[in-house]
Amino acid sequence: MDPAAQGRGIGHALLAQVEAEAQARGGRLLLIETSGSSLYAPARRLYETGGYRCEAVIHDFYAPGDDLIVFGKDLTPNALAWPP
């Protein structure tokens, strides 16, 4: 996202569109990979507030001290009642 446009809800809107597209194509699980570094704190916040949970951490994956974090969200109809 262009830094000038961040924090306006566009990230949430894009993610919701991706989820709708994936669900329409029969997808049941959406996985997102990101970094555990402070640079990616806004991204992790986007996923966490969007109903994603941390499914896996691979420590020191990108570099020493920079973990790979896998977030996941269940797209099946009963699980999609988010926010609760």
Ligand SMILES: CC(C)(COP(=O)(O)OP(=O)(O)OC[C@H]1O[C@@H](n2cnc3c(N)ncnc32)[C@H](O)[C@@H]1OP(=O)(O)O)[C@@H](O)C(=O)NCCC(=O)NCCS
């Ligand atoms: C992650 C990113 C795509 C979010 O896009 P966005 O349009 O700013 O997202 P939103 O406006 O929908 O905000 C999503 C959440 O992130 C938070 N956020 C957004 N920009 C932020 C910033 N600069 N600092 C701290 N938090 C921030 C918002 O507070 C929001 O949390 P909320 O749900 O509690 O309100 C954008 O910050 C970005 O492009 N970052 C750099 C690249 C990157 O990290 N890509 C993802 C790689 S996995």
